[in-house]
Amino acid sequence: MPDDDKKQNQFDEVLNREEALNPQTTENEPVPDAESTEEETTLEGVLPLSFSGNGAELFGILINNFLLNLLTLGIYYPWAKAKQLRYYYGASRIHDSDFQFHGTGGEMFIGLLKALAVLALFDFAYEGILAVMQKDWLLGLTGILYFLLFLLLIVIASVGARRYRMSRTSWRGIRFRFLGTFKETLILISRGWLLTLLSLGFYYPFYLNRFQVYWTTKTTFGNLPFSYDGHGKEVFRIWLKGMLLTLLTLGIYLFWLRANLQRYFWNHTAYGEARINSTLYGGKWLWESLIFLLFVILTLGIGRAWAVVRYKKFYLGTLSLEGKIDLAQIKQSEAKLTGATGEGMADFFDVEM
DSSP: OOHHHHHHHHHHHHHTHHHHTOTTOOTTSOOOOOBOOSSOOEEEEEEEEEEOOOHHHHHHHHHHHHHHHHHTTTTTHHHHHHHHHHHHHHTEEETTEEEEEOOOHHHHHHHHHHHHHHHHHHHHHHHHHHHHOOSHHHHHHHHHHHHHHHHHHHHHHHHHHHHHHHHTEEETTEEEEEOOOHHHHHHHHHHHHHHHHHTTTTTHHHHHHHHHHHHHHTEEETTEEEEEOOOHHHHHHHHHHHHHHHHHTTTTTHHHHHHHHHHHHHHTEEETTEEEEEOOOHHHHHHHHHHHHHHHHHTTTTTHHHHHHHHHHHHHHTEEEEEEEEGGGOBOOOOOOOOSHHHHHHHHHTOOO
16 A cells, blocks of 8 residues: 555544544444544634645645656556545645545546446446447437436536545545435436527536535535525626627626626525635636646646646635634534545546545
């Protein structure tokens, strides 16, 4: 086992010591309540998010990962990804408390192998069917089915990756969870896209809002879920104005549209008595995106680490929690961890988390 995985497993053993000491805890049952171990029991006021990463430190990680991937012909990739995520999460903080990522390269490697096996089997079956098909209409039907199954795999990847990523993320010793299921997500997405097609696209913002409701309320920190109170009509107004201006500006306004939607979604998300506040605006987002590209292009990729750090500082700096968080009420409520197959599939489909 690589040293990174050993260190991470030791960290997790400390984090989950109360779970391990309970002989009656099973994989599917809640563990005994574990309160946050920090001295402060109540956080109140404006709690900014920030990123404290350093370009030189990240460059060292990236160059080390690059060399090890090169030497192992890409086999080291899961360990490289886990190392990067631990750095990104550890440098992200709320009110001087860092996030932690507990995923390991070993479990990501197994997840990647499982995902590769599923995709290889899927492609082999498709190629086999095409080889024996003779009629054009059957070939067309097979192509449609292949496309639908491909979309199904993307849904599975999205849900699986979010469940894995949340189960491996903690703040002040308490883990996040995602309770959404493949079935519920598939029904939501299928219904949303069907109505979007039937309405010639006008239902799309309502679908976005419904998806945000589901994706947010199924996410918990400890035993308490996040909430969302946005409305489809308001999202529709933002989307309609944004689409019209995007067409008139030949796509340039797209940054403002995306920023307005994200700001709306964040500003209508809450955790208990604390609400998330976003100050993300299109002009600044466009400027930072251009700087990111220039950093990478002009330095032939060498400056990517500094570009990533700058961008993360910008984006997290637009977010804050405002209100009150009673840490004493937040309990660790589930010991079951999700496998990394969805994370592996998300890599293949380039699904962002």
